[in-house]
Amino acid sequence: MKDNFSTQAAEYAIYRPTYPKELYDFIFSLVKNRNAAWDCATGNGQVARELALHFDNVYATDISKKQIEQALKLPNIVYQVESSDKVNAADDSFDLITVAQAIHWFNFDAFYSEVKRTLKPEGIFAVIGYGIMSIDKKVDKAVHKLYEDFLGKYWDPERRYIEENYKTIPFPFEEITAPHIFIKTRWNFNQLIGYLNTWSALQHYKTANERNPIEYMFTELKEAWGSDAEKEIRFPVLLRIGR
Template sequence: MKDNFSTQSAEYAIYRPTYPQELYDYLLTLVKEKETAWDCATGNGQVARVLAQHFNSVYATDISENQLKNALQLPNITYKVEPAEQTSAGDASFDLITVAQAIHWFNFEAFYAEVKRTLKPGGLFAVIGYGIMVIDKKVDKAVHKLYEDILGKHWDSERHYIEEGYQTIPFPFEEIIAPHFRIKTTWNFKQLTGYLNTWSSLQHYKKANERNPLEYMVTELKEAWGDDAEKDVHFPVLLRVGRSV
């Protein structure tokens, strides 16, 4: 599994969007028991901290020690540096397993074997993510220029799973057709550029060219942003939900 986020883990914790409460409420209605949950590739613990409000214990893993250092510490969350495909959790341990904005990096076959091993009978598995944000026509056009024209060749090949809404990932589970959710937030211009700086492709560009590509785009982005102090920002939520078959 690739570790694309350790170098910008502090910024990741600050600028990455958070999932709507309605998404968690929906998943919780599908969970039969709320003893234990595993948040795989937890990053800064964004999902784990919400699950900790509803489950007796949460097991949260990531391959990035730097990411976990930026995670919120709670008494019922156990953080471990472990790959998605091989954890120290016992068989049939979890009522819910979540993986948010990360499954496209995994070895699907090995990870799904681990999910099926550690999920309790009747337990729930949820793949969560989000696509490219929508702000307004001018800003979206400038962001697309950065995304496609400048960073296009620097995106990892796995990015296509995000662009395809996670609909093309293998999913060997009894699938539950989930409703559509959106992340709705407001940003100022600093939050926009802060988020863009967390893109893995931008980090790849910096390593290849020893320069931040936002230097070329900041004026254009600022002009597209205009005089608004804040703007509404929407992300489409990607969601696949199922149970072991």
């Protein structure tokens, strides 16, 4: 599994979007018991924090120690630096297993083996993510130019699973039809720039070229943004859920 986010762990915690209540309500409605949940690739613990409000115990794992250091600590969350394909948990441990914006980096077979081993017989497994944001025509055009023209060759091959809305990942589970859900928030221009700086491809570009590509795009992005103090941001939620 690749670790593409330790370098920008602090920015990731600040600028990455959060999932809406509607998403959690749907997932939790499917879970029969709420004794224990595993949030794999927890990052800064965004999903784990929400799980902790509804489950007695949450086990949250990530390969990045720096990401976990950014996570909010709660009494019923145990954070561990562990890989997705080898979790320190007994068979039939979890009522719910989640993985958010990370499964495209995994060895699918190895991870699914652990999911099937540790998920309770009536447990629920949820693959969560979000696609490319939309703001308005002008900003979207400038962001796409950064995404494609500057960063195109710097995206890892696994990024295609996001672009394909997780529809092409293997999913050997009894699948449950998921609703269409969007992350909706409002950002100022600085928040947009902060978010763009968390992109893994941007970090790859900086390493290869010793320059931040946003330097070349900043004026164009600013002009596209215009004079609005804030704009509405929409991310489509990607959701595969099964038992």
